[in-house]
Amino acid sequence: MSLQRRLLVYLLLCAPLVWGAALLVSVNRARLEVNELFDTESIRLARQVQATLAGVMAAPHGATPPVLTGTQSDPTPSALGGEADLRSLSIAVWNARGELMLVDREGVQLPHRLDAAGFVNLTLQGDAWRVYYLQSPHGEWLVAAGQLVHERDELVWNLLASQMLPWLLVLPVLLAAMAWAVRKALAPVRALADELRGRSADDLRPVPEARAPQELKPLLAAMNGLFLRIESTLARERRFTADAAHELRTPLAVWRAQWDVVRGAAGETERRAAEARLAVGLDRIDRLVTQLLMLSRLEATDRLPHSVPVDWPVLVGQAMNDVLALAERRHIELACNWPAAGAAPFPLQGDPDLLAALLRNLLDNAVRYAPERSSVALRFDADGLAVENGGPPLSSEALARLGERFHRADGQAETGSGLGLSIAQRVAALHRLRLRHHAGADGQGVVATLSSS
Incomplete structure (x- = not known):
């Protein structure tokens, strides 16, 4: 799946989820606001009825409770959408003896609750009602003002529908705009792919970064x-x-x-x-x-094949055995000087095979170009190792060219390819070590030192 299609799928999946969550929050907030509005109206209506009860209390004892005029018949629908229907309202008044004194409609009668005060949620004739009970200051009467919960929910959904309809109508436009925005945002990626696709195999020019988006620069x-x-x-x-x-x-x-x-x-x-x-x-x-x-x-590599703690005695024995025949032919004495007792010889993590090749090439080079019947010494200390031979010193120019591929000084009797020191330098570089050459302490011979600094 392409990155553009993946982004569009994520957006099309996440947008409805976020929209649904926002809808739930909006429904909850709208219901709270509507309930607060109608609860305030119910309290106000109950208090108004309580303020006008002086005339109602004068009715003869045992008379049929009057029905408030103007509320029994169906009201004319309001021109404003979303208003509560008056048929969803009900008012009732009881005296201190629990006798019904006043009711505004006959279909649904609110229940009398002597100790009720404040809002109570009831179910009457299968419908949910929210009723507010108001006691008189001295207990002479009890006023109840109720409203169908369905009317409140209907108003909530009407309000939300009026807000959601524009969003539903512009949803295709929104999706098209999202698709265009994603395609526009990914244009640099397509441009980069086109540029790389059009290059030849040997075109390794750097790709310009100046005009690239910040996300593509890494x-x-x-x-x-x-x-x-x-x-x-x-x-x-x-x-x-x-x-x-x-x-x-x-x-x-x-x-x-x-x-x-x-x-x-x-x-x-x-x-x-x-x-x-x-x-x-x-x-x-x-x-x-x-x-x-x-x-x-x-x-062909920039990293070691594997790295383990180096066992120098094993590597030294292997390297000296490899050059022993050449040393015997030229009557060269081989020696190895280890650090004092208790001191570790140049602790190092590395590839044993490559380090064995490095030691073999250093010793072979020292034996091959040392004067006959002389000596070659391999010395270890805590910071590195050194291979030195005797003989005439080399000029600064000759020392500088040591390690150059296929370079051999003129006048050499021994055969060689001029690659031994190049191999040693490459092995040293892979182990992050430095291989250097200089004259001996007395100005004679050549010393090859290998160290980490």
């Missing part, structure tokens, strides 16, 4: 933020694809050339040498593809 801000993230992701993917294509072109060409050398080798010795060089090329391609796939996976 939605537009979220959409524009999503567009920016998608654009950034696409830019990373394009850059990654271009870099990967460029870097794979050279090793593949070298591999094809080495394969041609293997096929054209004249002797066994030459063949074995060519096969050894081909195996090295295969190892390089395998390492490059593996790191490309890992970097692609890291670039």
Whole structure:
């Protein structure tokens, strides 16, 4: 169901409910006002009859109670709609002995109640009456003035009908106006949908927010933020694809050339040498593809797959085992320095697999470019960790370019893809950590530090 139709349904359902509630309140208030009006008239009529009883009291004892003239016959209908019919009124007077002294009509006789005073609701001949009893000051007589309740209800409903009829007549106009107002109010939503529907797949321009309604601005801000993230992701993917294509072109060409050398080798010795060089090329391609796939996976996400407390001894053992063969080949001594007893090594919540890859790349980079027969140390403290190696210091320009994709300093004897530090930096960023490089304390070697600040 569309938003416009849903709003119209809600309005069409809620409007009658609210209207009905208002009608009930109006009926109650109108009934109170009408009752107050007619109760006042009944009190006034009873007091007027009491004031004129001096002549009636002079009637002979035992005589038939007189009937007031002018009230027995049907009155002429009033020209004003809603007036009470005089036939709905009745007056009666009793003396101190309970004898009926005066009555204004013969059809309905109000009951005598010696101790009654004030208003009493009665049912006479199947009709509801409201009767006002007025005692004389000295108990000489009792005056009763009654009126049919139906007459009051009829007046209430006539008043309400006169007010409701205009509303009923304009109800179709009101519904049409509500439908127009809803459609007009939702016009910006339709305009936004039309604009987005007409865009091409690569059109990620922000949607203008200046002229948008206040209610749509949070939605537009979220959409524009999503567009920016998608654009950034696409830019990373394009850059990654271009870099990967460029870097794979050279090793593949070298591999094809080495394969041609293997096929054209004249002797066994030459063949074995060519096969050894081909195996090295295969190892390089395998390492490059593996790191490309890992970097692609890291670039495609902005959050950690899962986060648990990090068990650093397990991760350190795994990372050192992975670089142990390279360290033995280059006669590099690996060392790990833990904090003093009782101190926790760099408490952290994170993804163990990604952090293991980060440690492996830092150690591999340090071992690969450290001088042979030197050492590489991994140090932990309460605020972070550091990986350092010995050897000649790097220039400030070389330090600044560390972590740049596919960048390897000139004159390196060891093979590599230039992606290890890029992977480490991306893992650090996902854990909201900072990876920095600087020279050692004595100005020699390179130190990679990982910390939360």
